Amino acid sequence: MVSRGADAHHEETPLLIDATVPSTPSTALHPTSGHDLVDQEAGQASGSDDRARANVSVLQIVLVLLIGVFISNADGSLLMATHPIIASEFNDLRDSSWLLTSFGLAAAAMQPLYGKLSDIYGRKALILLAYTLFGGGCALVGVGTSMGYLILGRVVSGLGSSGMTALVSILITDLVPLRDVASWRSYVNIVATTGRSIGGPLGGWLADTVGWRWSFLGQAPLAGVAIILIAITLPAHTTQEPIDELKKSNLARIDVLGATFMVLTILSFLFPLEIGGDRLPWSHPVVLGLLGGACLFGALFVVTEARFAKEPIIPLILFRHKDVVLSLVIMICQTAAQVGLMIAIPLYFQVTSSASNTVAGAHLFPAVAGNAVGGILSGIVIKRTGRYKTLSLLALFTASIGYLLLILRWHGNTNWLESLYIFPGGFAMGVIQSTLFINVQAAIDPAHSAVAASSLYLASSVGMLIGMAGTSSVLQSTLKGALERKLTDAGFADKEKWKIIGRAISDVHYADHAKPSVGKLVIRSYVEALNWTHVFSLACSLTAFFVSIFLRQHKL
Template identity: 30%
Template sequence: MSTHRRSTSETRPLLHDRPASYATSNPSDDDDSSQQTVSGSSLSKGDLVWVLAGLWSAVFLGALDGTIVATLLTPIGSYFQRSNQASYIGTSYLLSVCCFTPLYGRLSDILGRKGAMLLALTFFGGGTILCGVAPSMEMLIVGRAIAGAGGGGVMTVSSIAVTDLIPLKQRGLYQGMANILFGLGAGIGGPIGGWLNDSFGWRSAFLFQIPILAFSVILVILKVSIEMPVELKEESLHSKLRRMDFLGSATLVGTVGCLLLGFDLKTTEDMPWSDPLIYGLFIASAVFAILFVLVEKHWAPFPVMPLRLITRRTPLSVSLACFFGSISAFSMIYNVPLYFSAVRLNSSTDAGLHLLPHSVALSTGSVFAGWVMRRTGRLYNLTLISALFSVGASLLVTFWGAGSSQWNLWLDIVPQGFGMASLITTTLIAMIAGVAKGDIAVATGITYLFRTTGQVLGVSLSGAVLQAVLLSKLRQRIQGPDAEQIISSIRHSTDVIAGLEPTLKKAAVDSYADALRVIFICQVAMNVLTFLCCLPIQENPLPGTREEQEAQFRRNEANQEGNANADEADA
């Protein structure tokens, strides 16, 4: 394919003519645009509330589902007598979320926001129902994978739809409100899941979600009316399907899926790095990645991840900041409770309670960032300060030891939660503010892809490093005829530590402390990388009205086309 064709296909906006929906309003309508949605129809405050209720109830349900299922792993494993496979219930969902999240950006431009959201809810609901009636562990795992194919879409499409309706200067505040609902769902999911399991059995915890899902579907059908552009409405099914980058999507799924599955099997199954399955998956991921780049660069007329977008300064910086920041954040969330269980020998309940201040900080940090952006119309300095908050918190945690006060143990992680919540809000707005209107959906999907991939890797990589260091330290400290059996029991359950004789107990506690300190130091490194990735982010003004926002998107598109023409001339 010629250079000219490549350049035009990669830089052509999905909605080239900028129709009224998803794009700039007609100039003659600018005087009334503050009273309109992007589809050009009047939207009262009451209607906006119902639209947000439909979108955010789905977000709430996704968060609720995640923590409900986390509390059900043990009873489900015992029910099927397959406790060794219980972790795959969570893994299959997360892998599916990571693989399918970026696809919804393009789907929302083809099917419309309502169509894409309904597709995501259909997958999520179908998978959840299948889990509730699953006759075997294998079918339950398949059900969670199907639910994950919709779960990532729910988050992505809801974010895209809110961007359509809310000017960027106010967008961060609305994102903060959505994050509060997400935090509320995640917070009450565990207790609800445990109560439903104890009262009605674990299947009820899945089936209980269906009425909430039905409520979301009804609201989306009735109230979410962001229409598709006229030219897309008039296109044939064949033309619409041509807009889907099937080959790019398949190679992207292969890249992400093989990479995450390799790390997960290494951690979950305790396989060595030299195992053919592990390095085979990594090799396959590399091959798929090469194929993905070739497809996106040479053959895809409407790329699922346009290279001319992801290689630009702000989108690339935002993506990497979200990636490294999510690795650190989820490593912190999973390993701080382990510190209190294995080193402080606290109960599981007490260990979990130490995350409560962190959870509160997550909600307040996002709202605070939105409030600051709404008042100032700026985000660059706030982004850097947020990243530094996470660096500071991770440094404080590395100094935890026997002499640490209770104040430190309860509050040192608060700046991490506050800073990370603020960071993911500001970086999302920075991404949207720096792209053309036709790229908003795809750019949002890219942001969520890097974020969710970082979350899974944060858990998998920290688990692999922890086990490697822990095994080395335990073998140094515990020797004798039964050493390997004792070491194995200590590695696989922290509950046994309290019952060991004093010498072995000290060896176990010290080994966990050493291993977790390595993890905490790695978190510092990830947060420093996050800060460095934030430095190149461009400060774009945040429009406060629909007219200003549309004008900025026009400028972004003009700059994008100018850069593309310059690249074409150089070639």
């Protein structure tokens, strides 16, 4: 393993190459004359000034990038709060999860490409591309006239959003020493949390007043402003490749075949998770064929990267590190757990208390606040102690307790105090986003820093898709079962029973205008189904906890 501190060039980015100077000469460690001492002190003062200027440059760059961090996170939470309303407008509540899933599939497919492509073409070019795709996708959603059109817009937005998040962390890793990375990322996490906090209530308020379309149309101009500021502020020299490598054809250096097999592997694996058990049975030839294709494409990807790729899109050497593999598994599991929770919460309050979109979205606040607290606390602890494993274990254990409390206590009449049970899950996400990032960066050769960061974000995207698909599958299957059982027990005939079931699963507010007796049955069925989604989250979080026991604590 190559230590990140072994080479100063891995601790100082070429972005700030003009603002940095060589460290104090080694002769300063030995007895010096009076004149030498004066020169030494002057050099130290100069070094302090240069470091201060470098910190200012880092701050300027990060501040500009925070615009994208804010809008990309606000976008996710506002859609989680309003996707049932959007789909209900098209009488297609059953397909509402596709607004989230299409975004996640596109993000997952593109995520690992950003790291390597930013090494080749530079960070700035890829960040500008990401913002352009995101803004264009938001505009498409805002003017969409059908669910298909909206899903297409979410695909385009997802292609951009994955770069808007991953490249910020990659740049921070370029800019500052590893021990300080968690602190800087915690500041970014505050902005991300603010976006998630505002996104849900804002999206709900816009849906209740001027319409949900402005939730997306309003993001496009912000993306445009960010593009202009990045073009002005971010230096173009953002690649850490050697000069002789830069002279090669950039296009020839792209591992096109490996990238193709990787994308096909991801999509072939994740797509069946969305349709299996809901639209098609798990034994259906399409589902089995896609899963088989994922295995085939995965094998071809490994062979390509191992034998043919001169510059692999994802170097296989990364997966020889146990800590990298464990970190990816933990990220997938905990993200799936938390995304499942974030989807279920607005729906729970819309059904059980007839909450408006604004209020339902606001109920996500404890989770996003927990995320901010977890990110800030982990940054402080890692910077002061250099330790992160115990923090990860504590956070994941706390999250599991929170999910268990939801199962035991949320049965339709939830007061404000019990609504705080979602705080631990958000806290755990804030912690592990920092600790796993640091763990992966500490475990690998710094030359693979960008690719490793993208891989971790890919794991987050995969976890998000698993969480959405798992939650949707559990919700749909258990809701149908609960409705059928309760309506049968109440004496409804088959024809009327299936009519009620069809309307209940296609309109989140059906219970509000149904007969009181039917409405109560629908609400109780929803509560039962949502309870099983919390079981899904608990299972994922406990898996992450047990896997984290085997993490190694690297010295920072």
